[in-house]
Amino acid sequence: MESPSEQEPRSSDFMPLQPGRPAWLEFAMGLSLFSIAISVFAVVQGIAIHHFVSAQDPDVARVPFGLGWFSDSLVKEALLKHERNGDLIALETIWSGLLCSLVILLTCWLWKRSGVKVLLGLALPRFIELMKWLVLFALVVAGVEVIGQLIPSLGTDFMKDVVGSSTDLIKLALGVVVLGPLFEELLLRGLLFGTVRHIADEHVSVAVTAGVFALMHLQYSVPIMLLIIPLGVVLGYARARSGSILVPIVLHMANNSLSVLWP
Numbered sequence: 001m002e003s004p005s006e007q008e009p010r011s012s013d014f015m016p017l018q019p020g021r022p023a024w025l026e027f028a029m030g031l032s033l034f035s036i037a038i039s040v041f042a043v044v045q046g047i048a049i050h051h052f053v054s055a056q057d058p059d060v061a062r063v064p065f066g067l068g069w070f071s072d073s074l075v076k077e078a079l080l081k082h083e084r085n086g087d088l089i090a091l092e093t094i095w096s097g098l099l100c101s102l103v104i105l106l107t108c109w110l111w112k113r114s115g116v117k118v119l120l121g122l123a124l125p126r127f128i129e130l131m132k133w134l135v136l137f138a139l140v141v142a143g144v145e146v147i148g149q150l151i152p153s154l155g156t157d158f159m160k161d162v163v164g165s166s167t168d169l170i171k172l173a174l175g176v177v178v179l180g181p182l183f184e185e186l187l188l189r190g191l192l193f194g195t196v197r198h199i200a201d202e203h204v205s206v207a208v209t210a211g212v213f214a215l216m217h218l219q220y221s222v223p224i225m226l227l228i229i230p231l232g233v234v235l236g237y238a239r240a241r242s243g244s245i246l247v248p249i250v251l252h253m254a255n256n257s258l259s260v261l262w263p
Contacts, residue, residue: 040099041100057074087171090174091171093176097179097183101186137231159259178253184213189209190245193205210230210235
């Protein structure tokens with residue numbers, strides 16, 4: 001990563017990194033890599049879920065693992081039982097976060113080579129920028145939390161159940177606080193944001209990444225997912241205006257650490 005003095009351009013100055021290629025082709029390439037990352041994520045999570053659930057339930061272990069495994073009635077019952085298990089969440093997030101982050105970094109480097117720094121925002125942020133976005137994000141999180149407290153239907157015990165069922169909080173924190181946010185930010189505010197910026201301005205790019213960010217939280221109800229959108233918007237603009245992916249990564253990790261420490 002570069003020093004603050006060598007920070008890459010802000011997103012308002014972002015241009016396609018290979019002018020010799022049409023912007024639509026660069027956009028299509030980025031979406032292809034995004035699809036690959038999502039596919040790897042699904043496969044890794046599937047393997048992690050199969051490993052954990054099979055170890056917990058001998059009947060499930062006898063069900064052949066394949067594309068139809070998740071549709072088996074025994075498997076569905078077991079998944080419903082373990083969907084908020086902290087040890088399963090830790091296993092999923094650690095392996096998918098680590099492997100998928102490496103996949104994103106490698107494929108983006110093969111695509112852009114030296115231009116990967118601009119695409120993913122691999123620059124150190126200015127300290128004042130980090131502090132500014134940290135304060136703003138904290139205010140938005142507090143506002144969302146107040147809304148959730150005032151409207152009971154927007155409340156959720158998901159993280160409370162996850163933390164309460166965990167037998168190893170260190171592993172849970174490694175997955176949920178560190179590797180999960182690292183992967184999600186590289187995927188969304190890195191690869192997807194940089195991809196959309198080839199054909200659209202920063203506002204459209206922020207909106208797209210915020211929408212996908214909400215959709216990635218299917219463990220929550222639709223109203224709660226809508227509350228996640230403002231958080232995604234702030235994370236997107238933090239990436240766009242600071243020029244550094246590290247800013248939304250730090251904000252995301254700070255938010256998730258609160259979810260683990262104060263579910």
